[in-house]
Amino acid sequence: MQRLTDIYKNDLHYIMDEYRDVTKPTVIQCGTIKHTVNASLQSDDCEFSAEATPVNAYSLEILYTETNDNIFNKSLSKNAIIYVDGVAYKIIDSTLVFDLRALSLERKGGR
Numbered sequence: 001m002q003r004l005t006d007i008y009k010n011d012l013h014y015i016m017d018e019y020r021d022v023t024k025p026t027v028i029q030c031g032t033i034k035h036t037v038n039a040s041l042q043s044d045d046c047e048f049s050a051e052a053t054p055v056n057a058y059s060l061e062i063l064y065t066e067t068n069d070n071i072f073n074k075s076l077s078k079n080a081i082i083y084v085d086g087v088a089y090k091i092i093d094s095t096l097v098f099d100l101r102a103l104s105l106e107r108k109g110g111r
Contacts, residue, residue, distance in 0.1 A: 009098055016065045016100075026064070029083040030075045039064035041084060060089065060105040066096060076103060 016023050016038050026039035042061045062084060067073060076082065080091045082103075089105040096102075 033072045037064040066101045
């Protein structure tokens, strides 16, 4: 009998790397290290209560399969600045579930 974690990992890799209906090749760079991964950059409207600020906001999250580069993986930590396809973002949070890395991102407006 297969373990549920094995089934999940196989399905995850199929969805992210072979089926690719929700992913596209994306360049992620942190410092001088750059990797091209099949990723999905998600954006959602956020709803805040009346006392919360900012009033208009959205959240960004990028999902991709973890790389085999341990130095790169460790550099993707909270408050790090990364570039996704050449656009700068600040990492707000980083989560790893099995092999799926989810980075919550923040992008500041330009000058």
